[in-house]
Amino acid sequence: MERNTQQRRAILAALEVTKRPLSVQEILDIASSDCPGLGIATVYRNVKALLQDEKLSPVELPGGSVLYELPGHHHHHHFSCRKCQKVYDIFDCGLNLHNLVPSGFKLEEHEILLSGVCEACAH
Amino acid sequence: MERNTQQRRAILAALEVTKRPLSVQEILDIASSDCPGLGIATVYRNVKALLQDEKLSPVELPGGSVLYELPGHHHHHHFSCRKCQKVYDIFDCGLNLHNLVPSGFKLEEHEILLSGVCEACAH
DNA sequence: ATACTAATGATAATAGCTTCTCATTATCAA
DNA sequence: TTGATAATGAGAAGCTATTATCATTAGTAT
Numbered sequence: 001m002e003r004n005t006q007q008r009r010a011i012l013a014a015l016e017v018t019k020r021p022l023s024v025q026e027i028l029d030i031a032s033s034d035c036p037g038l039g040i041a042t043v044y045r046n047v048k049a050l051l052q053d054e055k056l057s058p059v060e061l062p063g064g065s066v067l068y069e070l071p072g073h074h075h076h077h078h079f080s081c082r083k084c085q086k087v088y089d090i091f092d093c094g095l096n097l098h099n100l101v102p103s104g105f106k107l108e109e110h111e112i113l114l115s116g117v118c119e120a121c122a123h
Numbered sequence: 124m125e126r127n128t129q130q131r132r133a134i135l136a137a138l139e140v141t142k143r144p145l146s147v148q149e150i151l152d153i154a155s156s157d158c159p160g161l162g163i164a165t166v167y168r169n170v171k172a173l174l175q176d177e178k179l180s181p182v183e184l185p186g187g188s189v190l191y192e193l194p195g196h197h198h199h200h201h202f203s204c205r206k207c208q209k210v211y212d213i214f215d216c217g218l219n220l221h222n223l224v225p226s227g228f229k230l231e232e233h234e235i236l237l238s239g240v241c242e243a244c245a246h
Numbered sequence: 247a248t249a250c251t252a253a254t255g256a257t258a259a260t261a262g263c264t265t266c267t268c269a270t271t272a273t274c275a276a
Numbered sequence: 277t278t279g280a281t282a283a284t285g286a287g288a289a290g291c292t293a294t295t296a297t298c299a300t301t302a303g304t305a306t
Contacts, residue, residue, distance in 0.1 A: 003273050003282055024263085039285040044264060046283095064187030118227075126252055126303050147293085162255040167294060169253095187293095 002049075010035035011046050012055075012070075021059040021067035125172075133158035134169050135178075135193075144182040144190035 014030035028043045047068055050056035059067040137153035151166045170191055173179035182190040
């Protein structure tokens with residue numbers, strides 16, 4: 001059976017309170033204030049379990065880092081700050097790219113990654 | 124001084140012939156037919172040097188893999204095949220996303236990554 | 247052709263991140 | 277409460293990608 005531990009509650013609380021995608025290390029740092037002594041292995045274990053239960057969504061960034069956020073949002077994009085490395089959710093999606101970022105944010109670059117099946121593999 | 128070795132020629136030839144972004148491992152595999160015995164360390168060394176000389180451009184994918192392609196193209200996007208994992212260049216960019224992919228290709232997903240400076244860091 | 251030395255190939259070492267191990271702790275059904 | 281055991285923390289181990297080491301090879305100026 002699955003136990004409702006202090007550690008798991010602190011991890012979920014960190015994600016709920018922060019409202020943006022977090023790395024494993026960020027989850028550890030934030031949840032540690034609720035739960036002193038929290039170990040990195042426990043964060044990894046819980047993140048893995050939460051992903052399998054679909055209580056957490058991965059956000060994969062170019063460069064290799066993976067962040068996690070609570071699911072339930074509909075389609076949205078992400079804004080990555082060049083200076084602080086934080087990643088913010090962007091909900092509006094009219095594809096006028098400059099309108100996507102919140103006021104005060106400066107959009108400098110964007111990347112579009114398309115995926116699907118290429119011609120050679122379509123058969 | 125910089126020497127024009129058989130290995131470097133084979134590495135550049137692999138990128139010229141293939142006309143799509145390649146991973147270090149793919150470069151090794153393809154260039155090995157021109158240059159049997161080619162070592163992975165040599166590919167890393169040459170890729171690093173070519174990047175510094177801006178004779179090669181990195182293509183960073185969500186999930187962490189980094190591919191390399193010859194520069195000189197103007198702004199373009201990439202199409203990643205779900206089945207064969209190959210990445211193709213997409214040159215047309217009208218932002219009608221379905222028009223971006225070549226005929227015969229099936230567009231299933233796209234990701235947009237915006238980046239810049241967030242409000243908190245703008246000051 | 248020769249000498250100098252940059253570049254190479256094989257492999258050891260490193261780095262960063264993630265998972266495993268295991269003794270201990272804490273949750274929860276009864 | 278208590279007993280069974282899932283979950284934890286600490287650190288070892290594993291993994292993957294990249295870089296360093298070093299004896300040997302090969303490009304280049306002469």
